[in-house]
Amino acid sequence: MRLSRYYAPTLKETPAEAEVISHQLLLRAGMIRKLTAGIYTYLPLGLKALNNVAKIVREEMDRSGALEILMPAVQPADLWKESGRWDFYGRELLRFVDRHDRESCLGPTHEEVVTDLVRHEIRSYRQLPVNLYQIQTKFRDEIRPRFGLMRGREFVMKDAYSFDKDDAGADASYWGMYEAYARIFKRLGLKFRAVAADSGAIGGSFSHEFMVLADTGEDTIVACPACDYGANVEKAEAICPPAGDLAPCPAAEKIATPGQHTVEEVAAFLKVPAASVIKTLLYVADGKTVAALVRGDRELNEVKFKNLLDAKEDLRLATPEEVTAATGAPVGFAGPVGLSLPVYADRELALANDWVVGANAADAHLLHVDLGRDVNVVSFTDLREVAPGDPCPKCGALLDFTKGIEVGHVFKLGLKYSKALNATFLDEAGKEQFMIMGCYGIGVSRIVASAIEQNHDDGGIVFPPTIAPFEAALINLSPKDETACAKADEIYAALTAAGIETLLDDRDERPGVKFKDADLMGHPIQLTLGGKGLARCIVETKDRRTGEKGELPLEGFFEAFA
Ligand code: ATP
Ligand code: MG
Numbered sequence: 001m002r003l004s005r006y007y008a009p010t011l012k013e014t015p016a017e018a019e020v021i022s023h024q025l026l027l028r029a030g031m032i033r034k035l036t037a038g039i040y041t042y043l044p045l046g047l048k049a050l051n052n053v054a055k056i057v058r059e060e061m062d063r064s065g066a067l068e069i070l071m072p073a074v075q076p077a078d079l080w081k082e083s084g085r086w087d088f089y090g091r092e093l094l095r096f097v098d099r100h101d102r103e104s105c106l107g108p109t110h111e112e113v114v115t116d117l118v119r120h121e122i123r124s125y126r127q128l129p130v131n132l133y134q135i136q137t138k139f140r141d142e143i144r145p146r147f148g149l150m151r152g153r154e155f156v157m158k159d160a161y162s163f164d165k166d167d168a169g170a171d172a173s174y175w176g177m178y179e180a181y182a183r184i185f186k187r188l189g190l191k192f193r194a195v196a197a198d199s200g201a202i203g204g205s206f207s208h209e210f211m212v213l214a215d216t217g218e219d220t221i222v223a224c225p226a227c228d229y230g231a232n233v234e235k236a237e238a239i240c241p242p243a244g245d246l247a248p249c250p251a252a253e254k255i256a257t258p259g260q261h262t263v264e265e266v267a268a269f270l271k272v273p274a275a276s277v278i279k280t281l282l283y284v285a286d287g288k289t290v291a292a293l294v295r296g297d298r299e300l301n302e303v304k305f306k307n308l309l310d311a312k313e314d315l316r317l318a319t320p321e322e323v324t325a326a327t328g329a330p331v332g333f334a335g336p337v338g339l340s341l342p343v344y345a346d347r348e349l350a351l352a353n354d355w356v357v358g359a360n361a362a363d364a365h366l367l368h369v370d371l372g373r374d375v376n377v378v379s380f381t382d383l384r385e386v387a388p389g390d391p392c393p394k395c396g397a398l399l400d401f402t403k404g405i406e407v408g409h410v411f412k413l414g415l416k417y418s419k420a421l422n423a424t425f426l427d428e429a430g431k432e433q434f435m436i437m438g439c440y441g442i443g444v445s446r447i448v449a450s451a452i453e454q455n456h457d458d459g460g461i462v463f464p465p466t467i468a469p470f471e472a473a474l475i476n477l478s479p480k481d482e483t484a485c486a487k488a489d490e491i492y493a494a495l496t497a498a499g500i501e502t503l504l505d506d507r508d509e510r511p512g513v514k515f516k517d518a519d520l521m522g523h524p525i526q527l528t529l530g531g532k533g534l535a536r537c538i539v540e541t542k543d544r545r546t547g548e549k550g551e552l553p554l555e556g557f558f559e560a561f562a
């Protein structure tokens with residue numbers, strides 16, 4: 001590619017709207033341009049980087065046995081109503097009606113669509129497991145789109161969905177994806193860490209986020225310097241404080257007299273890692289645990305208030321109006337009321353004096369719960385948040401806090417969508433069973449920005465070679481000199497023939513401009529020819545990352561270079 005005919009409009013000044021370095025450099029290097037808030041056009045260089053990331057993601061997904069499909073961006077509301085997410089998802093879901101007044105949305109994620117696909121196609125256990133993925137443009141109407149490609153409204157995601165016939169298979173699918181992700185981020189040349197982002201689901205740690213370590217990251221990671229323990233502080237902030245620090249929450253006393261249990265006891269009871277327990281409230285009805293609050297909990301697989309509803313005839317679900325009347329919280333209020341207790345995924349329940357009531361989500365509140373009869377608080381532990389220097393729950397070393405950017409997320413979904421959408425298969429015994437699902441996302445466009453956050457210097461981007469739009473820049477300092485041009489063409493042809501993607505800077509520009517642009521765009525190798533070097537019959541080389549310079553003979557350059 002010749003820069004004179006390329007479209008990479010570099011900027012000298014840092015655009016005022018760009019707060020973080022990746023956003024600044026993506027604009028300055030002529031890689032992206034903003035159309036409107038959170039929505040960008042990829043220019044040729046930016047698109048090449050994006051495609052390089054996508055290529056590695058695709059190769060590793062294929063290697064893992066996942067199958068690529070492409071699902072639609074526009075999704076019908078009906079499916080979202082079936083899954084229950086139409087009411088819940090909130091304003092990140094961009095909704096609209098088409099000309100026939102059919103409610104629709106722009107897909108922020110594809111659990112509904114893929115489950116709908118699979119429920120119509122898969123009938124037998126023989127067709128399982130299956131893992132379907134796509135690399136596709138998502139739309140989320142983020143409240144604060146910012147930092148360029150880091151948090152867009154429109155962005156490119158790889159999303160995969162696994163369907164298994166049993167739990168062991170679902171776990172294998174999960175860990176298969178976990179390993180594929182580790183390979184992907186390694187190949188991309190990123191410093192990353194997989195951290196527990198535990199959903200708190202009973203049965204273990206089946207949600208991990210892959211974090212690129214960078215000071216500008218919006219997430220805080222608790223990481224052990226001595227072992228592989230790592231957790232998203234927001235999701236799993238619980239580290240057991242010394243026993244003396246345990247104190248019952250004053251609010252709990254209004255409800256019942258709590259007994260105190262250690263984090264280890266609660267964690268063992270819930271079969272979750274101690275690190276995911278920050279506050280525990282166990283409610284027991286009829287000897288069964290009804291629900292528990294674990295920090296970051298989104299779904300309590302087996303333990304649901306449903307047990308309670310099933311057990312007590314006089315209990316019923318409250319309507320949103322009843323909740324509003326009782327709590328004064330407006331309908332649509334999504335936060336917790338009183339003590340919050342997430343029960344079903346994405347729903348909140350709270351316990352008040354004589355009844356259990358929750359935030360105003362449909363089917364998330366119970367009326368007429370009689371404490372003591374129906375529900376007992378059997379355990380209450382109020383923990384402080386983990387702080388740097390706390391002991392690692394795994395090995396006891398002192399924990400560090402670092403900032404990270406979430407570039408990937410693997411999640412064991414269990415039966416959530418297969419139940420809601422009735423995705424079943426016939427097992428070996430001919431019995432109908434729900435498929436067990438997992439979902440796995442990678443922020444393909446966010447990775448481009450994260451790579452720059454991690455790899456840049458005063459001169460600009462220092463792309464990891466696997467992401468770099470071009471491997472080499474070939475700078476011709478004497479574009480008006482025929483010999484120089486002929487030599488440049490020769491070298492360019494040899495590099496291209498060898499599969500080394502090269503950007504030949506043949507512009508009629510000052511050397512300083514050319515060097516600056518090459519640095520800014522971040523090509524891993526710079527080769528300079530012309531000027532004084534031409535007289536000495538050499539090509540100058542520069543390693544963008546180390547700045548190390550060298551010389552190679554013009555005659556037989558390619559042999560020497562290779
Ligand atoms: P975040 O916590 O940053 O909002 P998320 O947890 O909502 O992300 P997921 O639903 O887990 O995102 O989506 C999978 C991946 O998609 C994320 O790990 C992230 O890399 C990417 N992603 C999510 N939202 C955005 C966005 N607004 N812009 C760019 N990439 C995004
Ligand atoms: Mg989000």
Ligand code: MG
Pocket residue numbers: 406
């Ligand atoms: Mg997140």
Ligand code: MG
Pocket residue numbers: 406409
């Ligand atoms: Mg996530």
